[in-house]
Amino acid sequence: MSIAPACPLPIQQHETxxxxxxxxxxxxxxxxxxxxxxxxxxxxxxxxxxQAKFDIPAGRAAFTTDTYVVSPVFFPGGNIGELxxxxxxxxxxxxxxxxxxxxxxxxxxxxxxxxxxxxIVRSMAEAARKxxxxxxxxxxKVVGRGxxxxxxxxxxxxxxxxxxxxxxxxxxxxxxxxxLSGSVGDHGMAIMTTREGLSFQSGITxxxxxxNAMIEAVLEAVPxxxxxxxxxxxxxxxxxxxxxxxxxxxxEIHEGTVPVRDDVRGACELLGIDPLHVANEGKLxxxxxxxxxxxxxxxxxxxxxxxxxxxIGSVVADHPGMVVMRTAFGSxxxxxxxxxxxxxxxx
Amino acid sequence: MSIAPACPLPIQQHETxxxxxxxxxxxxxxxxxxxxxxxxxxxxxxxxxxQAKFDIPAGRAAFTTDTYVVSPVFFPGGNIGELxxxxxxxxxxxxxxxxxxxxxxxxxxxxxxxxxxxxIVRSMAEAARKxxxxxxxxxxKVVGRGxxxxxxxxxxxxxxxxxxxxxxxxxxxxxxxxxLSGSVGDHGMAIMTTREGLSFQSGITxxxxxxNAMIEAVLEAVPxxxxxxxxxxxxxxxxxxxxxxxxxxxxEIHEGTVPVRDDVRGACELLGIDPLHVANEGKLxxxxxxxxxxxxxxxxxxxxxxxxxxxIGSVVADHPGMVVMRTAFGSxxxxxxxxxxxxxxxx
Numbered sequence: 001m002s003i004a005p006a007c008p009l010p011i012q013q014h015e016t017x018x019x020x021x022x023x024x025x026x027x028x029x030x031x032x033x034x035x036x037x038x039x040x041x042x043x044x045x046x047x048x049x050x051q052a053k054f055d056i057p058a059g060r061a062a063f064t065t066d067t068y069v070v071s072p073v074f075f076p077g078g079n080i081g082e083l084x085x086x087x088x089x090x091x092x093x094x095x096x097x098x099x100x101x102x103x104x105x106x107x108x109x110x111x112x113x114x115x116x117x118x119x120i121v122r123s124m125a126e127a128a129r130k131x132x133x134x135x136x137x138x139x140x141k142v143v144g145r146g147x148x149x150x151x152x153x154x155x156x157x158x159x160x161x162x163x164x165x166x167x168x169x170x171x172x173x174x175x176x177x178x179x180l181s182g183s184v185g186d187h188g189m190a191i192m193t194t195r196e197g198l199s200f201q202s203g204i205t206x207x208x209x210x211x212n213a214m215i216e217a218v219l220e221a222v223p224x225x226x227x228x229x230x231x232x233x234x235x236x237x238x239x240x241x242x243x244x245x246x247x248x249x250x251x252e253i254h255e256g257t258v259p260v261r262d263d264v265r266g267a268c269e270l271l272g273i274d275p276l277h278v279a280n281e282g283k284l285x286x287x288x289x290x291x292x293x294x295x296x297x298x299x300x301x302x303x304x305x306x307x308x309x310x311x312i313g314s315v316v317a318d319h320p321g322m323v324v325m326r327t328a329f330g331s332x333x334x335x336x337x338x339x340x341x342x343x344x345x346x347x
Numbered sequence: 348m349s350i351a352p353a354c355p356l357p358i359q360q361h362e363t364x365x366x367x368x369x370x371x372x373x374x375x376x377x378x379x380x381x382x383x384x385x386x387x388x389x390x391x392x393x394x395x396x397x398q399a400k401f402d403i404p405a406g407r408a409a410f411t412t413d414t415y416v417v418s419p420v421f422f423p424g425g426n427i428g429e430l431x432x433x434x435x436x437x438x439x440x441x442x443x444x445x446x447x448x449x450x451x452x453x454x455x456x457x458x459x460x461x462x463x464x465x466x467i468v469r470s471m472a473e474a475a476r477k478x479x480x481x482x483x484x485x486x487x488k489v490v491g492r493g494x495x496x497x498x499x500x501x502x503x504x505x506x507x508x509x510x511x512x513x514x515x516x517x518x519x520x521x522x523x524x525x526x527l528s529g530s531v532g533d534h535g536m537a538i539m540t541t542r543e544g545l546s547f548q549s550g551i552t553x554x555x556x557x558x559n560a561m562i563e564a565v566l567e568a569v570p571x572x573x574x575x576x577x578x579x580x581x582x583x584x585x586x587x588x589x590x591x592x593x594x595x596x597x598x599e600i601h602e603g604t605v606p607v608r609d610d611v612r613g614a615c616e617l618l619g620i621d622p623l624h625v626a627n628e629g630k631l632x633x634x635x636x637x638x639x640x641x642x643x644x645x646x647x648x649x650x651x652x653x654x655x656x657x658x659i660g661s662v663v664a665d666h667p668g669m670v671v672m673r674t675a676f677g678s679x680x681x682x683x684x685x686x687x688x689x690x691x692x693x694x
Contacts, residue, residue: 024580024626025685048593049516050576051411051442053508058405064398065450065503069488069495095398103412105501107454141416141499143692148416149494154452156412156503161400169396229397233371246395279371338372345490 009034015114022108022142031140035118039125044101044136052136054101060161062097064088067105067154071345073120076190077205080153081120083281083347085127085135086210087232088155093212094228094284096167096219097159099131104138105154110145117151124153131210133157164223171226172247176315177293181214181284181300182207182308183259184236188278188346189267196271204263207305209282214303218286221299227287230280232347234338237276239285240323241337251323253313253335277338279346287315356381362461369455369489378487382465386472391448391483399483401448407508409444411435414452414501418692420467423537424552427500428467430628430694432474432482433557434579435502440559441575441631443514443566444506446478451485452501457492464498471500478557480504511570518573519594523662524640528561528631528647529554529655530606531583535625535693536614543618551610554652556629561650565633568646574634577627579694581685584623586632587670588684598670600660600682624685626693634662 011034020027037046044052066087073080085102092099104124108117128135186207193202211230219225227247231239236258244251260268260275268275282305288296293311300306318324323335358381367374384393391399413434420427432449439446451471455464475482533554540549558577566572574594578586583605591598607615607622615622629652635643640658647653665671670682 019691022580023685023690024585028580029684047515049442050438051409051444051506053407053409053442053444056403056405056408058403060400061403061505062398062400063448063450063505064484065452065501066486067452067454067488067499067501069454069490071490071494091397095396095400097398097400101410103410103503105412105414105452105503107414107416107495107499137411139413141414141692143416143418143496146493147418147496147692148454148499149490152414152454152488152495152499154412154414154501154503156450156452156501158408158410158505159398168394233369234375238371337376338370343370344366345488345494 011114011118013115017108017110017112017114017142019110019142019144022140035114035121039122040135042134044134057160062092062095062159062161064091065154065156066091067152068347069152069345070191070347071149072194073150075194075206078208079120079123081123082127083208084153084155085124085131086208086281087347088157089131089133089210089212090230092157092159093215094230096165097161099133099157099159099212101136101158102128102133103156104135106140107148107152108140108142109148109150110142112150131212162219165219167225167228169227169229169243169246172243172249172287172315173226174315174317175290176226176287177290177311178251178253178313179286179293179296180258180310180312181306183261184280185260185264185268185275185278187281188343189264191346192271192343193267202263202267204267207280207282209305211282211284211305214300214306218296218299222288222292222296225286225288229285231283231285232279232281235277235279236285237335238337240335243287244323245321248320250316250319251313252316253325255325255327257310257312259308259310276335279343358461358465360462364455364457364459364461364489366457366489366491369487382461382468386469387482389481391481404507409439409442409506409508411438412501412503413438414499415694416499416692417538417694418496419541420497422541422553425555426467426470428470429474430555431500431502432471432478433555433628434694435504436478436480436557436559437577439504439506440562441577443512444508446480446504446506446559448483448505449475449480450503451482453487454495454499455487455489456495456497457489459497478559509566512566514572514575516574516576516590516593519590519596519634519662520573521662521664522637523573523634524637524658525598525600525660526633526640526643527605527657527659528653530608531627532607532611532615532622532625534628535690536611538693539618539690540614549610549614551614554627554629556652558629558631558652561647561653565643565646569635569639569643571639572633572635576632578630578632579626579628582624582626583632584682585684587682590634591670592668595667597663597666598660599663600672602672602674604657604659606655606657623682626690
């Protein structure tokens with residue numbers, strides 16, 4: 001359908017999402033013309049068929065999905081739009097895949113200011129360009145006031161897995177070094193301090209970032225990486241526990257080696273939350289043979305998002321399925337999964 | 348992660364979705380073990396990595412996404428779960444693709460009864476089996492009471508496009524026959540009469556069904572089909588208008604040839620809605636050279652979902668970009684796009 005006009009009407013401050021925008025008629029077309037297409041237009045999306053079609057090479061594909069319900073939708077360091085793109089790019093990249101194509105499914109609440117929607121869509125377009133992916137197909141639904149909270153965005157993504165790579169959360173091996181790409185808790189604490197009205201004082205910003213370029217460089221240097229995960233919901237603690245359980249391996253981490261920004265640590269203490277349980281949106285946890293660790297660190301540190309990369313622990317023969325922290329005083333404590341309710345709607 | 352226990356605890360009537368179910372900790376794991384894995388388990392999903400990986404042949408892939416926000420979530424003839432699977436299967440099939448893999452992203456409202464969620468997940472599993480696709484990756488978020496309406500489901504899907512097929516909404520050709528696979532308005536009116544409290548009297552049920560087997564058979568017999576669409580939001584009227592505009596072609600349909608069930612027609616009259624504007628979830632609109640029409644009809648009528656297939660009109664040289672109905676009295680009226688707000692949250 002020919003839908004991208006030469007010059008769509010600018011969005012006015014008083015304009016909001018109407019139920020009619022979601023009904024598949026003229027209003028839906030107008031929303032496409034005025035907000036989505038100006039920012040997201042590309043050869044695939046412009047077809048406006050019910051599905052995007054593209055050529056793919058034979059091989060191993062990766063496929064992932066995530067719905068973003070973060071509240072508030074604008075937060076220090078980003079918004080729900082770029083978060084939705086980066087999150088799905090990262091879920092593909094940690095599988096050893098090169099992210100290629102994304103879908104975007106919106107649920108909009110009646111009354112959402114169109115100017116806010118436009119900022120979010122523009123952020124998605126910028127994040128996609130930065131990560132080198134294309135948003136090729138989409139969907140928009142509108143629900144009445146009070147039937148969702150502003151907007152939710154689902155992004156699904158397709159990538160092609162590198163032939164020489166076989167990462168999996170079941171691949172941890174005894175003696176592996178556990179590497180973390182940078183400080184923990186930034187994203188979750190940026191959201192929490194905003195909600196608690198503390199963001200101005202704290203200055204904490206989300207770490208939302210695409211990891212695919214750094215991961216590509218790491219795998220180029222060391223294809224034999226054993227496992228990769230981005231520690232989002234549940235934080236580094238949940239990720240390490242998943243790796244330990246999936247691989248039936250023990251993980252020991254060393255207190256003092258996990259980077260935490262001072263302001264994040266302070267906010268965590270104020271709110272009574274362990275930084276290891278707090279979500280990150282631009283961090284990588286990686287398990288690799290000890291002899292490859294320094295090479296991996298060197299590559300990671302060349303990237304902004306890996307500047308503070310560090311070895312935080314190792315895979316041990318003891319306590320399979322458990323994560324244990326060795327404290328500065330030599331004592332040990334179990335790093336457990338969070339039960340769950342501390343940090344709702346963080347992503 | 349080993350997550351499917353031998354015998355998960357049965358779901359009790361009083362159990363509901365808690366915020367903790369969405370936080371990536373132990374409660375999230377329990378939800379996976381007790382509700383999702385027993386029904387959806389397969390070799391890909393069981394890996395519980397952040398992405399599914401599978402081998403694909405080289406060629407043309409199709410990729411689509413849709414978020415389902417239908418209200419009520421249970422309706423005569425189906426529920427949001429099977430609708431979400433069938434809808435995405437159909438969006439791939441109408442692109443000439445064989446649907447293969449689906450993702451499922453849930454947004455759950457705190458307080459949703461777990462028994463309802465289980466029924467919906469079970470319906471998704473059955474619908475996937477029926478359509479011959481696998482749900483290979485997923486995501487679950489929980490939002491507080493009043494922050495969404497029960498649950499929303501995003502399904503995205505990947506398929507492989509048949510090599511000999513090139514359907515597109517820009518492919519209509521002068522002289523084509525326009526074929527419709529069956530009666531219009533069933534899904535939309537099943538939802539509307541339920542909302543209005545008329546469902547018992549009306550007996551109208553949704554037509555939600557997977558179209559991929561029928562489409563595969565049609566393309567096997569007549570690979571040269573020009574265009575296919577499933578007339579969902581905005582109904583047959585919106586679909587025909589999209590085809591006419593995209594192809595810069597005129598479409599003329601003949602009153603009396605469009606099948607409408609008596610009860611659907613009655614409900615439409617009662618509510619003041621044109622059945623051509625009402626959503627369908629198991630119907631196909633197809634454009635094909637006139638000489639191939641009878642062959643296509645024969646194939647379609649061998650399927651339950653194509654039993655009432657009929658030629659409803661043709662592509663004409665006049666009025667490019669417009670859809671016109673020729674009435675029984677010989678007069679003509681324009682079939683326009685609905686403006687939009689008649690039927691919110693129909694899918």
